[in-house]
Amino acid sequence: MKPQKIGSKQWVIPGGHIPFGTNGKEPEFTSHDRLSILNTSGKEADIELTIYYQDRDPDGPYPICVEAQRMKEVRFNDLIDPLAIPLDTPYACVLHSSVPVVVQFSRQDTRQSANAIATTMAFPVA
Amino acid sequence: MKPQKIGSKQWVIPGGHIPFGTNGKEPEFTSHDRLSILNTSGKEADIELTIYYQDRDPDGPYPICVEAQRMKEVRFNDLIDPLAIPLDTPYACVLHSSVPVVVQFSRQDTRQSANAIATTMAFPVA
Amino acid sequence: MKPQKIGSKQWVIPGGHIPFGTNGKEPEFTSHDRLSILNTSGKEADIELTIYYQDRDPDGPYPICVEAQRMKEVRFNDLIDPLAIPLDTPYACVLHSSVPVVVQFSRQDTRQSANAIATTMAFPVA
Amino acid sequence: MKPQKIGSKQWVIPGGHIPFGTNGKEPEFTSHDRLSILNTSGKEADIELTIYYQDRDPDGPYPICVEAQRMKEVRFNDLIDPLAIPLDTPYACVLHSSVPVVVQFSRQDTRQSANAIATTMAFPVA
Numbered sequence: 001m002k003p004q005k006i007g008s009k010q011w012v013i014p015g016g017h018i019p020f021g022t023n024g025k026e027p028e029f030t031s032h033d034r035l036s037i038l039n040t041s042g043k044e045a046d047i048e049l050t051i052y053y054q055d056r057d058p059d060g061p062y063p064i065c066v067e068a069q070r071m072k073e074v075r076f077n078d079l080i081d082p083l084a085i086p087l088d089t090p091y092a093c094v095l096h097s098s099v100p101v102v103v104q105f106s107r108q109d110t111r112q113s114a115n116a117i118a119t120t121m122a123f124p125v126a
Numbered sequence: 127m128k129p130q131k132i133g134s135k136q137w138v139i140p141g142g143h144i145p146f147g148t149n150g151k152e153p154e155f156t157s158h159d160r161l162s163i164l165n166t167s168g169k170e171a172d173i174e175l176t177i178y179y180q181d182r183d184p185d186g187p188y189p190i191c192v193e194a195q196r197m198k199e200v201r202f203n204d205l206i207d208p209l210a211i212p213l214d215t216p217y218a219c220v221l222h223s224s225v226p227v228v229v230q231f232s233r234q235d236t237r238q239s240a241n242a243i244a245t246t247m248a249f250p251v252a
Numbered sequence: 253m254k255p256q257k258i259g260s261k262q263w264v265i266p267g268g269h270i271p272f273g274t275n276g277k278e279p280e281f282t283s284h285d286r287l288s289i290l291n292t293s294g295k296e297a298d299i300e301l302t303i304y305y306q307d308r309d310p311d312g313p314y315p316i317c318v319e320a321q322r323m324k325e326v327r328f329n330d331l332i333d334p335l336a337i338p339l340d341t342p343y344a345c346v347l348h349s350s351v352p353v354v355v356q357f358s359r360q361d362t363r364q365s366a367n368a369i370a371t372t373m374a375f376p377v378a
Numbered sequence: 379m380k381p382q383k384i385g386s387k388q389w390v391i392p393g394g395h396i397p398f399g400t401n402g403k404e405p406e407f408t409s410h411d412r413l414s415i416l417n418t419s420g421k422e423a424d425i426e427l428t429i430y431y432q433d434r435d436p437d438g439p440y441p442i443c444v445e446a447q448r449m450k451e452v453r454f455n456d457l458i459d460p461l462a463i464p465l466d467t468p469y470a471c472v473l474h475s476s477v478p479v480v481v482q483f484s485r486q487d488t489r490q491s492a493n494a495i496a497t498t499m500a501f502p503v504a
Contacts, residue, residue, distance in 0.1 A: 001428040001436060001472065006390060006503055012132060014197060015162030015230030015245060020154075024490060028398075028466070036393030038430055038470040050127040052164055052197045058127060071392060071430045071470035088154070092164035092197035092228075094127065102470075102501050104393030107243065112150060114240035114366055114492035117485065119393060121501050123228050123247050125132055138258060140323060141288030141356030141371060146280075176253040178290055178323045184253060214280070218290035218323035218354075220253065233369065238276060240366035240492055249354050249373050251258055264384060266449060267414030267482030267497060272406075302379040304416055304449045310379060340406070344416035344449035344480075346379065359495065364402060366492035375480050375499050377384055 003042030003069055007102035010125035011095040016051075018077055020088035021111040029110045033076040035095070035122075036104040039066040046098040049079070051091050059083050066101065095122070129168030129195060133228035136251035139219040142177075144203055146214035147237040155236045159202040161221070161248075162230045165192040172224040175205070177217050185209050192227065221248070255294030255321055259354035262377035265345045268303075270329055272340035273363040281362045285328040287347070287374075288356045291318040298350040301331070303343050311335050318353065347374070381420030381447060385480035388503035391471045394429075396455055398466035399489040407488045411454040413473070413500075414482045417444040424476040427457070429469050437461050444479065473500070 019031035039045040048061035062079050066072045076085050076093075085091060095103060103122040108115055145157035165171040174187035188205050192198045202211050202219075211217060221229060229248040234241055271283035291297040300313035314331050318324045328337050328345075337343060347355060355374040360367055397409035417423040423446075426439035440457050444450045454463050454471075463469060473481060481500040486493055 001438065006388075006472070007501070010132075012164060012166075012228045013230070014164040014228045015199075015232055017162075017199065029490070036395075036468065036470065038390060038392040038472075040390075040430070040472060052166070052195065054196060054198055058195055060127065069430065069436055070432060071468060072432055073393075073395065073468035090162065090197060090199035092162065094132070094164075094166060102390045102392045104391070104498070104501075105245075106393055106496070107245065109241065109243055110490070112155070112236070112240040114490040115487065115494050116241050116243040116368070117487050117494040117496045118232070118243045118245040118370075119483075119485065119496040120230070120246045120372070120498045123133070123230075123250075124501075136258075138290060138292075138354045139356070140290040140354045141325075141358055143288075143325065178292070178321065180322060180324055184321055186253065216288065216323060216325035218288065220258070220290075220292060231371075233371065235367065235369055238281070238362070238366040242367050242369040242494070244358070244369045244371040244496075246356070246372045246498070249259070249356075249376075262384075264416060264418075264480045265482070266416035266480045267451075267484055269414075269451065304418070304447065306448060306450055310447055312379065342414065342449060342451035344414065346384070346416075346418060348379075357497075359497065361493065361495050364407070364488070364492040368493050368495040370484070370495045370497040372482070372498045375385070375482075375502075 004040055005100045006040045007100040008124035009097045011103040011122040013093045013105045013122050016091040018087045019109040019111050023110045031110050033107050035074045037066050038071045038102045041099045042068050043099050045101050048096045050094045054090055130166055131226045132166045133226040134250035135223045137221045137229040137248040139231045139248050142217040144213045145235040145237050149236045157236050159233050161200045163192050164197045164228045167225045168194050169225050171227050174222050176220045180216055256292055257352045258292045259352040260376035261349045263347045263355040263374040265357045265374050268343040268345055270339045271361040271363050275362045283362050285359050287326045289318050290323045290354045293351045294320050295351050297353050300348050302346045306342055382418055383478045384418045385478040386502035387475045389473045389481040389500040391483045391500050394469040394471055396465045397487040397489050401488045409488050411485050413452045415444050416449045416480045419477045420446050421477050423479050426474050428472045432468055
């Protein structure tokens with residue numbers, strides 16, 4: 001398929017919350033929140049995340065780069081610069097991209113004996 | 127990131143239903159439904175929830191306040207004024223906000239031996 | 253809240269598939285697919301479902317009524333007229349309503365030792 | 379219901395990732411990602427999938443046909459031509475259809491002792 005611009009340059013995930021505690025081998029069973037970002041365009045996507053909290057100022061930007069015609073999976077657990085996202089803490093995420101992308105949010109929760117999963121498209125800002 | 131208005135002033139969750147029964151330590155494993163609300167604007171969001179039922183008149187308003195540039199996680203289990211939302215009972219929720227916000231709905235169900243989770247963006251009213 | 257028209261008159265769920273088999277007490281742990289429908293208007297919603305299959309003609313209409321200012325939870329397992337929806341069989345659902353409604357789709361799967369759940373907004377037809 | 383055109387001709391799933399490992403009898407408990415596609419139109423839908431990866435060029439097209447007034451459930455695990463989609467590997471999917479369709483994405487994860495499920499509507503390209 002030829003490169004094409006699909007999606008939006010801004011996306012929102014209000015419901016971040018990395019589960020605290022893991023059952024099973026790491027890293028595949030580590031409890032985590034993650035983003036999946038698709039860039040179908042012919043240009044690299046320069047992406048910045050801003051993280052919002054309940055009781056303090058937003059943190060960021062967290063830079064992410066997704067090459068042309070590639071997707072990228074990013075665990076929020078792995079975002080440490082400028083500041084690690086604390087576990088078991090509600091947060092929200094706003095994503096800005098230099099080119100249109102499509103974004104999905106997923107969670108894996110292995111705090112109890114068997115894993116639980118959830119997923120939703122992020123909210124695209126028109 | 128500078129304050130900006132993102133989202134909608136009205137959101138709908140048709141599929142509320144707090145699971146009845148919990149396995150595991152409270153409050154982290156308590157079965158619950160919850161809202162995650164992000165307010166990226168520079169103004170406080172004055173929010174009101176209305177709760178609809180299968181067989182009686184709607185209840186509300188349930189007031190919620192989300193400060194400028196903050197997110198908030200709210201468990202439906204904790205909404206008690208004007209009236210606690212009954213467990214194991216289907217309900218729906220309409221949210222009105224004084225400024226645009228983005229809203230995600232999630233459920234944790236620990237009625238059986240390991241937890242189950244689900245999430246979806248709420249439905250934005252244009 | 254005063255009655256108001258929110259949502260769409262037509263909604264689609266492509267991914268129906270009632271899990272076959274149940275662990276736990278019925279009916280609360282019965283594996284099922286379900287709809288949650290919210291009618292915030294001042295008029296009764298006369299709703300018809302059409303069910304699509306992989307290898308035979310669509311079935312329907314399945315009539316559902318949701319009173320003014322009420323929500324309704326409907327298990328697909330309970331739809332038997334004109335024809336019960338078979339278990340463990342892929343199906344899709346198109347919903348038509350006489351007034352705007354909002355629709356969410358959920359699944360409970362208890363085929364194994366602990367339940368799994370999933371939910372998503374249905375797809376609104378403009 | 380008479381045939382009608384519902385949905386979009388292009389859909390995106392950024393967050394593909396087939397879980398590696400299965401507990402329980404196959405094929406019903408096999409860990410998998412799947413698409414559910416509804417074609418309510420009066421014409422056959424000729425569909426092509428393109429699969430994107432993190433570190434190599436996109437693969438495709440993967441052809442799928444959905445007859446008029448039918449739905450189809452497709453496991454990504456079963457897509458082998460032109461190339462099987464590797465397990466435990468992040469991927470994204472863009473779907474093109476000759477007629478409007480509606481698309482839902484689901485995952486079943488049975489890597490641990492009880493299954494986990496997740497579902498979301500795919501992202502429709504306007």
